[in-house]
Amino acid sequence: MASNISASGAEKFVEERILAGLVTGSLLQHKELLDTLQDVDVRHARQRTLLQVGVGLGKTDWVEELLARGADTDITDDSQQNALSSAEEMVRQFPEDVECLKVLNLVTLVHRRDQVILHRLKASSSRSTDHVTPMASPQCDIASLKSSVDSLRREMKSLVRRLSSSLEEFKSLACGRDTLLCCLEEAVTSTAEDVTLIKRGLCGESCLSQPASDPSRARWECVDAMMRKTRIMYGSGADGMRRLYERLYDGDECTACIIKFLSGDDWVRVMVDLKSDHIGRMKEKVVSLDGAQMNGTEWYSFCDFERETVYLGAKDCSGNSEKEVCSRLAWALSQLSLKLVFGNEGRPYSEGDVECEREWIRALEELEKRKKRGERLDEWISFALKQSTWLARINYLTAAVPCIMAFDGSTEGRARLQQNAPLPLSPYSNNVMGTLLSKAKVGLTSISHAFFITSWSSLKHSNH
Incomplete structure (x- = not known):
């Protein structure tokens, strides 16, 4: 499909759509979009990740899904809070909120699991270092540990990218429909123009005057x-x-x-x-x-x-x-x-x-x-x-x-x-x-519609 939208722009749009869905939408409606996300730990306003936003909103289903996709519980935002400390703060503020308690339990379990993995990696690194360099410094152990963790995260992100690539292959199968869609758009536009002319002939211009908004x-x-x-x-x-x-x-x-x-x-x-x-x-x-x-x-x-x-x-x-x-x-x-x-x-x-x-x-x-x-x-x-x-x-x-x-x-x-x-x-x-x-913002539906119209127009011109 011909397009003049840059890859970085498309990725940014996906991130914004997911964030909007996290704030106001349903997880089921955005799972496919999550599959196309390159980095589940991408930062948003105030350096918050999607996981931190989900914790703050008490969205149990979103938090569970993001943790399953490898979201990092240790990343801190501008206020130096990570997902675990944010979840603990929410429970302190709203002790009777069941959803906040569920979110805390989920984040705590994953955080403990990550800590156990880090401990095992550290122990393994220490044993291997003892055989090779008995005088190895703690700094070397820490550097090796960080390298191992980074390697694991890179592997997880690589899996996500491969899944995204598979989705792109499926999408490419539908590219041949673009020509039919363009023809359909032209037919609809032509029909609308014909209806407009009929209305003008029957009712006059006054029948067409409608308010710009409801x-x-x-x-x-x-x-x-x-x-x-x-x-x-x-x-x-x-x-x-x-x-x-x-x-x-x-x-x-x-x-x-x-x-x-x-x-x-x-x-x-x-x-x-x-x-x-x-x-x-x-x-x-x-x-x-x-x-x-x-x-x-x-x-x-x-x-x-x-x-x-x-x-x-x-x-x-x-x-x-x-x-x-x-x-x-x-x-x-x-x-x-x-x-x-x-x-x-x-x-x-x-x-x-x-x-x-x-x-x-x-x-x-x-x-x-x-x-x-x-x-x-x-x-x-x-x-x-x-x-x-x-x-x-x-x-x-x-x-x-x-x-x-x-x-x-x-x-x-x-x-x-x-x-x-x-x-x-x-x-x-x-x-x-x-x-x-x-400075009042339009609704998310209007934003998405405006982006679709702009993108569709660009794609149509590039195809022509």
């Missing part, structure tokens, strides 16, 4: 993506959580843009306790943006920047209490979106954006004056002003805007902000919302 489908995809990122640790009530996300999406554009942005981030997670109104059981200790260490029982919701995880206590997310829980969720999700979109430690502007920084400084100064005059401020804004560091004050103040919207609704929320705190609303609407929407 808003209801976009809403469903965003909410569904957020539900896949959500793990209910205690209690049950997926319908209640879906209502919260739908409320944020439908309430106002300033809360909708947060859902639209975060739904496209593969690493975001939301941990929920439906049996408590605080997060203490999920996260015993937290460190606020002020640097203060506090108990999780003191927080209704919390944003962990390091792990890109939001924790929510949602004991009662129905009836009159729904808007209260929704506002707590909006507060934490807003903080995380600021950190991810601007990359400036959670501030609502990019590093070096002096003009936008001045806008927020003016907003804080105006609110400080109102506070000194004894004016009554919203509790979320008052909480932001109590913080001792600039980072905490500016992040919490920004998060207060969508939080108030989520509680009061769009009309009342905006009226309340205009009356009590008009200055934060302006930079949020002008800078934060626009940046979130502009």
Whole structure:
């Protein structure tokens, strides 16, 4: 098959497809793709391997499959954690999660097996060295051991490559179908053009005017993506959580843009306790943006920047209490979106954006004056002003805007902000919302479809 896509580009695409499948898809749907992977220990974001990502997500079936394919449990990521330490950390955080415990048992067994193999190789190397060079140094033994392990890994990867080669041979049998597929595409295109001409003749141009996208489908995809990122640790009530996300999406554009942005981030997670109104059981200790260490029982919701995880206590997310829980969720999700979109430690502007920084400084100064005059401020804004560091004050103040919207609704929320705190609303609407929407990622289905269309077009032109 003629193609202008480089081998490295194709391999990169396979790696991205597998990573996407690991995050959101089924193992059965991606086993054939795994067979074509050259290196099962390929690194991804933050130097994590597929095994480390699977451990962090609690995907037992994926972890088992990757370990069976020779995934290394000792490789460390940017935070110097390997698969075993990550699995142990997940169990410490979520001791009642059965999947986390299964993942830990799998990784522990394979890690112990590897250690036994290394020990035997080391003993064998030492015995052979005793016969040849009695004065051999420990450094030589270690070098020999590493060489043996590397040799084993190369053999495993060679087997994977041979399997991939066999798959390529099978695929080559289907290459002769390309011509038929091209003809089919041309026939379909021609038919579509004929139908278009008929429609124009019968109904006029107005019959052809359709919206560029389906808003209801976009809403469903965003909410569904957020539900896949959500793990209910205690209690049950997926319908209640879906209502919260739908409320944020439908309430106002300033809360909708947060859902639209975060739904496209593969690493975001939301941990929920439906049996408590605080997060203490999920996260015993937290460190606020002020640097203060506090108990999780003191927080209704919390944003962990390091792990890109939001924790929510949602004991009662129905009836009159729904808007209260929704506002707590909006507060934490807003903080995380600021950190991810601007990359400036959670501030609502990019590093070096002096003009936008001045806008927020003016907003804080105006609110400080109102506070000194004894004016009554919203509790979320008052909480932001109590913080001792600039980072905490500016992040919490920004998060207060969508939080108030989520509680009061769009009309009342905006009226309340205009009356009590008009200055934060302006930079949020002008800078934060626009940046979130502009950087919101399309869904994985759309990405795959766009890549297919581009690749198909390239292949067709190269064949011609």
